[in-house]
Amino acid sequence: MTPSAPQPEGARPVPAPRPRPGGRTARIRRQVLDAVLAELGEHGYDGLTMDAVAARAGVHRATVYRRWGDVGGLLADVLDAASDDAWQPPDTGSLEGDLAALNREIQDALTAQPPIVAALIAASFRSEKADHAQRRLWEDRYARCEVIVDRAIRRAELPPHTDARPLLIAATAPVYHQLVLLRTPPDPGLPGRAARTAALAASADAFTTPSSAGDT
Amino acid sequence: MTPSAPQPEGARPVPAPRPRPGGRTARIRRQVLDAVLAELGEHGYDGLTMDAVAARAGVHRATVYRRWGDVGGLLADVLDAASDDAWQPPDTGSLEGDLAALNREIQDALTAQPPIVAALIAASFRSEKADHAQRRLWEDRYARCEVIVDRAIRRAELPPHTDARPLLIAATAPVYHQLVLLRTPPDPGLPGRAARTAALAASADAFTTPSSAGDT
DNA sequence: CCACTATTGCGACGGTTGGTGCATTAAGAT
DNA sequence: ATCTTAATGCACCAACCGTCGCAATAGTGG
Numbered sequence: 046m047t048p049s050a051p052q053p054e055g056a057r058p059v060p061a062p063r064p065r066p067g068g069r070t071a072r073i074r075r076q077v078l079d080a081v082l083a084e085l086g087e088h089g090y091d092g093l094t095m096d097a098v099a100a101r102a103g104v105h106r107a108t109v110y111r112r113w114g115d116v117g118g119l120l121a122d123v124l125d126a127a128s129d130d131a132w133q134p135p136d137t138g139s140l141e142g143d144l145a146a147l148n149r150e151i152q153d154a155l156t157a158q159p160p161i162v163a164a165l166i167a168a169s170f171r172s173e174k175a176d177h178a179q180r181r182l183w184e185d186r187y188a189r190c191e192v193i194v195d196r197a198i199r200r201a202e203l204p205p206h207t208d209a210r211p212l213l214i215a216a217t218a219p220v221y222h223q224l225v226l227l228r229t230p231p232d233p234g235l236p237g238r239a240a241r242t243a244a245l246a247a248s249a250d251a252f253t254t255p256s257s258a259g260d261t
Numbered sequence: 262m263t264p265s266a267p268q269p270e271g272a273r274p275v276p277a278p279r280p281r282p283g284g285r286t287a288r289i290r291r292q293v294l295d296a297v298l299a300e301l302g303e304h305g306y307d308g309l310t311m312d313a314v315a316a317r318a319g320v321h322r323a324t325v326y327r328r329w330g331d332v333g334g335l336l337a338d339v340l341d342a343a344s345d346d347a348w349q350p351p352d353t354g355s356l357e358g359d360l361a362a363l364n365r366e367i368q369d370a371l372t373a374q375p376p377i378v379a380a381l382i383a384a385s386f387r388s389e390k391a392d393h394a395q396r397r398l399w400e401d402r403y404a405r406c407e408v409i410v411d412r413a414i415r416r417a418e419l420p421p422h423t424d425a426r427p428l429l430i431a432a433t434a435p436v437y438h439q440l441v442l443l444r445t446p447p448d449p450g451l452p453g454r455a456a457r458t459a460a461l462a463a464s465a466d467a468f469t470t471p472s473s474a475g476d477t
Numbered sequence: 478c479c480a481c482t483a484t485t486g487c488g489a490c491g492g493t494t495g496g497t498g499c500a501t502t503a504a505g506a507t
Numbered sequence: 508a509t510c511t512t513a514a515t516g517c518a519c520c521a522a523c524c525g526t527c528g529c530a531a532t533a534g535t536g537g
Contacts, residue, residue, distance in 0.1 A: 070504090070514075091387055096494065105516050110496060112514090168444065170383035171307055176444065183443050211435075215458055218438035219430050226437055227380065227399050227430075229393065242431055243461045249465070250459045285533065286484075312524065321486050324523065328484095 077109060078090060078126065079210030086159030091198040093119075097261050117172020124165060124178035134190045140197035141244040144216045147190065155224040156231045166225055181199035187213055197247075204253050212252040216243035280445055293325060294342060297335050306384035309335075333388020333436030340381060340394035341452040350406045356413035357460040360432040363406065364452030367433060372447045373439040382441060413463075420469050428468040432459035 069133035080102035084093050093116055099106040114121045154162045169179035187210060194209035219239040223229045247251070296318035300309050309332055315322040329335045351362035370378045385395035403426060410425035435455040439445045462468070 073515085093531080095496090106495090107497080108515055115495080167386035170386065180444055191381065211454065213430075214435050214438060214443075215455070217425075218434035221438055221442055222430060222434035225442065228396055238467075239506065242459075242467045244446070245465055245467050246458045246462045249461055251454075251461055289485080311525085312523065322524090323487080323526080324485055331525085 052104050057092050061260045064258065073102070073104050073108065074112075077104065077113070077124060080130055081123055082161060085123075085164045085168075086161050089160075090171070091166045092119075094120065094170070095119075114174070116168075117174040117176075120165065120168050120172060120175035121178035124169070124182050124203070126174065127165075128182050132186075132189065134193050136193075136196070140193065140200075140202045140247070143193045143196070144213075144240035144243055146219060146238045147193070148220045148240055151220050152231055155221070163225065170202065203247055204250055206253045207247060208252045208254050212243060212247050215252070289318070289320055289324065290328075293329070293335070294339055295318060297339050298377060300386070301380045302377050306336075306380045306387065310382070311335075330390075331388070332337070332384075333390040336381065336384050336388060336391035337394035338395075340385070340391065340398050343381075344398055344401045348402075348405065350409050352409075352412070356418045356463070357408065357456050359409045359412070360429075360456035360459055363409070364433060364436045364456055367436050368447055368452050370439065374451045379441065419463055420466055422469045423463060424470055426470045427453075428463050430461060431462065431468070432456055 077098060080098045081093070083101060084097050088097070090178055095116060096106055096108050098119065099109045102109070110120070113122060135143055135150070137143050137146055156163075166179070169175045190208040190213050194199075194203065194207060194212055198207060199205045216239055220236060224231060224236060268372055272304050293314060296314045297309070298316060304313070311332060312322055314335065315325045318325075325335070329338060329476055351366070353359050353362055371444055382395070382432045406429050407425040410419065410423060413419045413441055414421055414423060435458075436452060439451060440447060
């Protein structure tokens, strides 16, 4: 079973809804998840072995196997933990500015050193559990970004019935595509260009729903 | 074309290893590559082991190890072999039609059963060799697609200095993004919508190089 | 046809990782 | 303090990896 979302650093020990949220369990969980991030940054997703994680965390392999099952369980837990932050999309005052800033954040995250984000995306292909967690993270992030489109509609930059998701996908997909799939070196102009392209198509009604109130 | 048969360095410094592309060598290569595809389709990239490939191909493990080195070498050879086909982008008579047809081909390939293309993309993250081969394949495919933009320019559908690559990326990235990264179920309307969006932005000069003859 | 040799098959080895039964420890309650 | 039992550590096995030396095979040139 997956060990539900762990609390971030130093969170107050909540009044024990779980059978035994003892100090040892929480401490080991934090140690293991930190070890996963560290191993992921050093050796990449391919060098992420249960043995190395357990050794770095200072716990026995069997403990990691029982609580997380396999590497995918570890990744899934890390990904779910990533959804617990308070991230919000940028707010620059214009649609194109928001999308460009968003794309810049994406590019920075994908090219950061160590490449943890890229490693997590790549690793999500190896496991069903990590895949599901990755999808939840995508859904969470794109849902939060919908406010960008809402604001643009409120500013009358976009027609009222613009579909947020396809617009956000069109704006961000080129950045992911080039950096994750094509693996081309980062292009400083790409975030802005992709944002401009999507904003242009959006203002030309390329993302308005034919029927109203129809969510995909 | 062949995996160039990397000789075991240091073991036997043969000064003039006469290449021997005899019938047996080629036959074994084909058997092994077919086995790789079959294993990839059945067990996915994660279940792709050297032992299983050798057993299915009817050759000894040592042979596979000697000629391809590791799983990455096998994948790289498969990817390189994929570049040797005579694929050409569709020609429907219009830019949007070409892009839509291209996107439909991409979507079909990515959702085919067994998911060999998706498995190859995912597997390209596991190995340096497979990664390089995958990049070569991307480059080959996108280079072949540039003729779509050339034809559109010749038809006066696009301004003369339109950059082919960013346009092709913008048109195809959403399909890859949704199917490979986001892992959403295939949307029959997505190829056409992405093509329409890109064509619209392109006709609005979104992909023309600001300065003269563009590079990249 | 024959000699030469690159290539393959064969069996085995040590090493690493994935995964699991069993004994021990420690958290939580009485 | 003591009991209960969830959680952990330990030992163990199975599968796969990567490599080696040697024998057998089959292209290649004479």
